[in-house]
Amino acid sequence: MTNSINGLKNTDCSNLVSRPKIARGDISKNEWINLTTTNINYEFNLRHFAFIPQNKQEQILYLNSVLRPKVARLCEFAGLERALVDNTIASGEPFSAETLNKIKRYRSIVDQSLDQVLLLKGQPFTSNDMERAILTFETEFFQSFQSLRRKVFAASQEHEEAIKAAFMQIITSKASFQNYLTRISTDLLNLSNHPSLMSLANGLIEKEEVQLTVELNAVEKLFEKFSQLKKVYIQIRYLDQTGQERVRVDFDGDTPNIIRGQQLQNKKHRYYFQDSSQLPRGEIYFSPLDLNLEQGKVEIPFQPVFRVATPVVIDGKKATGAGIVIFNLLTDISLFLHKIIPNEIIKEYILINQDGFYLHHPDNSKKWGMMAVLNRSHHNVKQDYPEAAEQLLSGKEGTVRLNEGNRLVYKPIFLHSDVDREQAHFWVILKVINNVKYPVEAATWFEAATKAIDTGLAISNVAGEQANTIMLEITSLANQNIIISLLLLFFVGFIFYFLVVNKSHPDTHSTID
Numbered sequence: 001m002t003n004s005i006n007g008l009k010n011t012d013c014s015n016l017v018s019r020p021k022i023a024r025g026d027i028s029k030n031e032w033i034n035l036t037t038t039n040i041n042y043e044f045n046l047r048h049f050a051f052i053p054q055n056k057q058e059q060i061l062y063l064n065s066v067l068r069p070k071v072a073r074l075c076e077f078a079g080l081e082r083a084l085v086d087n088t089i090a091s092g093e094p095f096s097a098e099t100l101n102k103i104k105r106y107r108s109i110v111d112q113s114l115d116q117v118l119l120l121k122g123q124p125f126t127s128n129d130m131e132r133a134i135l136t137f138e139t140e141f142f143q144s145f146q147s148l149r150r151k152v153f154a155a156s157q158e159h160e161e162a163i164k165a166a167f168m169q170i171i172t173s174k175a176s177f178q179n180y181l182t183r184i185s186t187d188l189l190n191l192s193n194h195p196s197l198m199s200l201a202n203g204l205i206e207k208e209e210v211q212l213t214v215e216l217n218a219v220e221k222l223f224e225k226f227s228q229l230k231k232v233y234i235q236i237r238y239l240d241q242t243g244q245e246r247v248r249v250d251f252d253g254d255t256p257n258i259i260r261g262q263q264l265q266n267k268k269h270r271y272y273f274q275d276s277s278q279l280p281r282g283e284i285y286f287s288p289l290d291l292n293l294e295q296g297k298v299e300i301p302f303q304p305v306f307r308v309a310t311p312v313v314i315d316g317k318k319a320t321g322a323g324i325v326i327f328n329l330l331t332d333i334s335l336f337l338h339k340i341i342p343n344e345i346i347k348e349y350i351l352i353n354q355d356g357f358y359l360h361h362p363d364n365s366k367k368w369g370m371m372a373v374l375n376r377s378h379h380n381v382k383q384d385y386p387e388a389a390e391q392l393l394s395g396k397e398g399t400v401r402l403n404e405g406n407r408l409v410y411k412p413i414f415l416h417s418d419v420d421r422e423q424a425h426f427w428v429i430l431k432v433i434n435n436v437k438y439p440v441e442a443a444t445w446f447e448a449a450t451k452a453i454d455t456g457l458a459i460s461n462v463a464g465e466q467a468n469t470i471m472l473e474i475t476s477l478a479n480q481n482i483i484i485s486l487l488l489l490f491f492v493g494f495i496f497y498f499l500v501v502n503k504s505h506p507d508t509h510s511t512i513d
């Protein structure tokens with residue numbers, strides 16, 4: 001009783017602190033729910049203590065009218081929870097927000113009834129049978145079943161946290177990669193506007209090619225030093241307005257190599273030249289990710305490349321396009337990929353282009369399906385995940401459940417953030433999240449929950465038997481009292497009759513004499 005009164009005092013203090021927040025309307029939803037729930041629970045506890053039965057008549061009322069309905073309510077709502085959890089385990093899905101809210105409501109009712117049951121422990125009127133039933137209930141419901149229940153919800157929570165962690169990793173990787181692209185774009189724009197390159201481009205426009213040896217050498221030295229300094233560009237090239245390579249520096253990861261003469265190629269028919277040369281000054285072109293071609297053939301071993309280009313524009317009476325500057329970045333190395341996916345978890349993620357072909361996959365044989373000469377076009381999310389492909393390639397982020405129960409967490413990376421998304425080029429980072437690993441099968445859960453609930457029903461049965469026993473005792477005592485009362489009444493009547501008879505014959509003895 002003292003604990004409940006102290007609890008109510010503490011609740012009053014909390015109310016005083018919270019009332020100004022309620023008046024201002026700035027109390028949070030969780031704070032409000034916690035406060036009101038605490039108030040209700042303390043009031044229930046006070047009521048429970050105030051109405052503990054003090055005699056046998058009150059015991060009958062308590063057992064039949066209070067305890068047994070409470071136990072029935074406990075079993076009813078524990079049974080509802082049992083069904084919801086059983087269905088969720090069977091589906092292999094995590095608990096939805098709607099299901100969790102229902103379970104919380106059911107559990108609050110169960111908890112109220114649990115308090116009522118536990119009040120019976122150690123009470124003078126609690127029978128030995130009831131004490132044993134409560135002990136069994138505590139063992140099965142509070143310990144064994146409650147432990148299993150926690151593990152089930154923990155498995156669901158772990159799955160949800162895995163999804164959130166994957167999303168956070170993807171968001172972090174996306175931001176890191178976009179910063180990386182920004183640095184590359186800055187490098188490219190600086191080179192495209194360098195005086196040495198502008199002088200060479202202007203000379204080519206003016207048809208002064210014979211006198212351009214000095215300018216060519218200057219740009220070659222510029223590209224060579226830049227390549228050696230940055231160490232991330234396997235090729236830096238300047239292509240004139242006809243698509244002809246004029247300056248090219250290859251970098252093998254250690255040493256730059258200037259390419260000259262017959263080794264320079266014309267790329268006017270390549271998509272990246274046609275697309276980037278049409279851009280206005282200052283715009284950046286990001287190519288699809290594919291394999292490098294040399295002399296029209298796929299380079300062996302594979303050299304996956306990502307190209308970034310910008311036009312070179314000469315100012316004059318009219319701005320004139322004078323070709324492009326283009327970087328080739330080797331992508332099949334951690335130096336590139338870790339900008340998107342950290343090395344330590346790279347095997348856990350997949351990278352696809354907007355057509356669904358794999359740019360990175362733990363299974364190397366699935367990559368580069370977009371390269372027709374490799375005959376790998378069947379390696380595509382449209383074939384591997386037909387039920388999810390439309391969502392994955394929608395340009396939106398989210399999760400999608402696969403037919404076998406696993407989930408795909410995915411998020412697009414738009415290479416041009418300021419372009420209309422329906423036209424923008426993008427990649428998609430995705431991760432497969434395994435199905436929820438619940439600690440038990442649905443049937444095992446149902447059996448364990450039923451066993452726990454049955455121990456609650458056993459308390460109700462004992463309460464009924466105890467109430468009947470008390471009723472029989474009271475009835476027997478009442479019958480005894482009736483018999484005693486009748487005997488007393490008979491005895492009093494007999495005495496009364498005896499006295500009346502004696503009084504009506506006062507001279508009987510004297511007549512005989």
